[in-house]
Amino acid sequence: MTDYTKLRDCELFLFDMDGTLYLGDQVYEGAIALMEALPALGKRYIYLTNNSSRAGADYVQRLRRLGFPCQEENVFTSGMAVGQYLNQNHPDASVYLAGTRAFYRELQSYGIRLVNDEEGHTQADRVDVVVQGFDTELVYEKLERACHFLRRGAVFLAANPDWVCPMPDDEVLPDCGSICALLTAASGREPRYIGKPDRNMVDVISQMTGIDNRKICAVGDRLYTDIAVAQNAGAVSVLVLSGETDQRMLAEAQRKPDYVLPSVKELYEVLK
Numbered sequence: 562m563t564d565y566t567k568l569r570d571c572e573l574f575l576f577d578m579d580g581t582l583y584l585g586d587q588v589y590e591g592a593i594a595l596m597e598a599l600p601a602l603g604k605r606y607i608y609l610t611n612n613s614s615r616a617g618a619d620y621v622q623r624l625r626r627l628g629f630p631c632q633e634e635n636v637f638t639s640g641m642a643v644g645q646y647l648n649q650n651h652p653d654a655s656v657y658l659a660g661t662r663a664f665y666r667e668l669q670s671y672g673i674r675l676v677n678d679e680e681g682h683t684q685a686d687r688v689d690v691v692v693q694g695f696d697t698e699l700v701y702e703k704l705e706r707a708c709h710f711l712r713r714g715a716v717f718l719a720a721n722p723d724w725v726c727p728m729p730d731d732e733v734l735p736d737c738g739s740i741c742a743l744l745t746a747a748s749g750r751e752p753r754y755i756g757k758p759d760r761n762m763v764d765v766i767s768q769m770t771g772i773d774n775r776k777i778c779a780v781g782d783r784l785y786t787d788i789a790v791a792q793n794a795g796a797v798s799v800l801v802l803s804g805e806t807d808q809r810m811l812a813e814a815q816r817k818p819d820y821v822l823p824s825v826k827e828l829y830e831v832l833k
């Protein structure tokens with residue numbers, strides 16, 4: 562029998578979305594019921610995503626359209642984490658962003674001094690920081706500019722290390738980690754990743770909510786981001802097998818999650 566005490570004692574749950582609550586537009590069974598039940602169980606929740614191609618406000622709309630309860634304070638993205646990180650660690654820095662228009666506007670809302678326009682055009686010859694996002698609007702000019710600045714010593718930050726973004730029908734999209742691999746090959750520079758699994762994601766949320774990391778539980782389908790962020794931050798982790806990870810990958814993992822469940826439906830059964 563599994564002892565679920567540590568899981569049931571958690572006050573805040575951080576949910577990955579793709580592969581955990583839904584895939585594409587297909588919502589997993591029991592996912593909405595779980596989210597609707599959490600407040601009555603005395604639990605808070607945040608939808609936590611490494612996807613910086615959309616802004617926080619876009620996620621609020623998307624989650625509501627899929628039928629999930631969601632307020633603005635229930636969403637935290639790697640793009641928002643980058644905005645906070647820049648303000649804390651590189652205040653007033655000039656920044657070149659290689660990302661989507663949505664990420665661009667997100668960083669603007671944090672007051673970040675961006676040297677480029679929404680399309681990635683810039684007249685600047687040097688910048689303090691290059692930020693790479695999951696850029697679904699990528700054009701060659703952005704790669705060329707980013708490489709130029711990185712070779713001249715700009716700090717290299719990236720929203721998330723994911724190689725691919727999962728899609729329905731076994732398709733994937735090249736994600737931020739793959740774009741960064743290209744830039745690393747071209748510039749010889751390695752990025753610092755701000756999103757999961759960097760513990761920064763949990764630490765910032767702990768600061769915002771006043772809840773200790775040990776009372777925070779990360780729920781997700783990917784070992785090297787969703788589970789690793791909890792392990793790096795001293796939080797509790799639940800791996801669901803409804804997405805990327807199968808039993809073989811779990812068996813080969815060096816650090817195991819605290820709990821493993823088939824899907825969020827079973828998480829609901831444990832918590833209620």
Ligand SMILES: [Mg+2]
Pocket residue numbers: 577578579580581781782783804
């Ligand atoms: Mg996922």
